[in-house]
Amino acid sequence: MLARFVTFAFAAADLLIETDAQGAITFASGATSLAPKGSASPGKPLSGLFPLNRRQAVELVLAGAAEDRRLGPVMLELGGKPVRLSGWRLKDSDTIGWAIELADRLPDIAHEKRRLGSALPALVEKRRKARAPLSYALVHLADAPNGEPELTAFFSSLDTLARAAALEEAGGLTADRVVLAACESEAGVVQLGSAVGDICDHAGLSRDSVKTCMLADDPELAGDQVVAALQAIADMIDETGKMPEAGTLAAAARSIAEQRHRRLSSLSAVIRGRRIEPHAQVLVDAVTGEEAGYELLARLPGGRVFEPGVLLAEQFGMARDLDLSMLEFAIEFLENGERRPPIAVNLSGTTLSDMDAAGQIITRVERTRIDRRRLSFEVTESARIGNFDLAAKLLTRLRGFGCKVALDDFGSGACGLEYLQRLPCDQVKFEVTLIDNAMKTRTAFDVARASFKLVEVLGLSTAVERIETENQAALARKLGAARLQGWLFGKAMPLGTLMEIHKPDQRRAAS
Incomplete structure (x- = not known):
């Protein structure tokens, strides 16, 4: 009885439980209907009240039981509702009093x-x-x-x-x-x-x-x-x-x-010394399967994947130099061959928020003699845009030159809908996870279909990236994707290799 009194004193419990030191229930009172039928009966384990994927947490709290010390609280689920579990082991006693309170929500x-x-x-x-x-x-x-x-x-x-x-x-x-x-x-x-x-x-x-x-x-x-x-x-x-x-x-x-x-010093030397090895990955027409363009990707010397380096570059102010270097590679590629395929360059949120970088991008694109319709830009979500007004002005100016703008990795970050509302664009690129999920449940399929419909209503085209299987490609086509990208159609190749494939017409060059 003393244990129950103390338990009520330290928490306003919806469900009060007592266990022995091993976690076996000896007493239960209150909203026992929340628990699975029979699980709160004497002799049953406390952890048995909760879903399988939460029972280890209960066992960990129990393992930390010491005399005269509060246990938890820890957020769990009980009967499909979020609850908070707290306990107290009395001094000179093997009894542990547990209080379970209904909570507003589980932690986000x-x-x-x-x-x-x-x-x-x-x-x-x-x-x-x-x-x-x-x-x-x-x-x-x-x-x-x-x-x-x-x-x-x-x-x-x-x-x-x-x-x-x-x-x-x-x-x-x-x-x-x-x-x-x-x-x-x-x-x-x-x-x-x-x-x-x-x-x-x-x-x-x-x-x-x-x-x-x-x-x-x-x-x-x-x-x-x-x-x-x-x-x-x-x-x-x-x-x-x-x-x-x-x-x-x-x-x-x-x-x-x-x-x-050391990593930052090495990364800085690679970026600012233009020792990046640009690679290009093909995008295909979803209907015909024909080459529709390429996305330019940064690689470290030796072709090593650059993604961790991109995150460091964004964190420590080097993304702008990386993006400007990749733009230069793209323009050089297009300037040296009138019939070369369209190519897209990524722009980080930190670059789009940098006034000096925006000025350099506009100047470089304005001065080039290429058909600017073959140059496009993809806005990434890995770093949040800090100045939407500046970003929108830059993208509007680029579209005025004839360049296309896409929202990359749409839905993979926290900014997708905000970007869609506030930034001028021509295309939305969905991550393949949207397709993968749509294959599993009707709800996920409806979400994917609604997402494609939203983009269609806004008058924008759609693409799906990171496609590796025919099933993924088939569903992306069914949902209305215009472009597809991923290993199924080709891995990223060195830009130099793509240049060899699309050599300038020698007769035109001679004339």
Whole structure:
């Protein structure tokens, strides 16, 4: 009875449960109808109340049970409704009181994944003041499910696990594929890694894709510096897939800073020294299958994929130089052959927001003697546009020259509809994930069909990129795509190879 009184005192519970130290239910009262029938009966495990993909989180909270300390809270689902689970183990007792409260919503992972700053600094100072141990568990996943619904559910489960494993909820998804938890000991790291492995099993993924490491707290860093260091480490893990060597947080942060400095210096030398190796990938007519044009893609020396470099370039102010270099390659390609196919150049949001870059683009396009209808620009979503008025003016001017404008990776970022409303364009390029999802459920198909219809109503053409299978191509055609792009039609080739294929007419050159 005392345990029940205390539980009611620390939370206004919709459902009150008591368990023994192993998590077996001994008492349940309140909105038991929320739970699956019979799951709240005495002797049943507490974790059995919740969906399979949330049970590991409950087990992690239970594993952290210590006398006279609150457990959780952690956000879960019960009966299809979002709930908050909290617990308390009384001193000198094996009984744990649990309070389950209905919540407004489950956390929005995309919105919440940078939230460590609110909980972690206070926890750091509290643990240090009490001279209590503190470690940081980092878990990286090299693999993830396909499809937007599955992906969201998967990372939501991981976020829940990390918060459940962490002290005072100082954990969660801190980068696209990295979860972090502040733990009391190495045991917490092991438990979190094992629970993540269980989630991977449930999703049909290999446990080999899970990497873990533990970093010891370092008094050299203040609470807010701990947050900054952990975020930098998580971002680097996300970019490279490599875990830092075990050690103190400060040592790992210094190592990461040194690695990033070397990478930035190397990237800067490649971009500003025009040592980029431009490649071109074909777009085909969706009906005839004939060559319709090419997209120009940046590659590092040796043809290495550049995508992580693009993100670094955008973060550290080099995207403008990259985009201007790629524009120069495209114009040179078109100037040296009147019959060469149309070619598209990517423009980052940071470039479109840069007044000096906009001026250089307009000047270069205005001065060229090519048929500008063969030059187009694709607006990417990887970096958000900071100045829409400037971006819209630049794109309007380019269209006035005869150039076409496309919105690239439409729907893969958070800005798609805003870009569509605020930027002048001629084409929308959909990611193939829209097609993949449309193959799985009727709702997803209806969303895809409505998306294509919206673009059609606006008088714009459509393309689908990253197509690898005939099934993807067939559905894209059915939905109305005018252009298709992806490995099914050809991988990116060096621009020099494309120049050889489309050599200038020698007789015309002689005349």
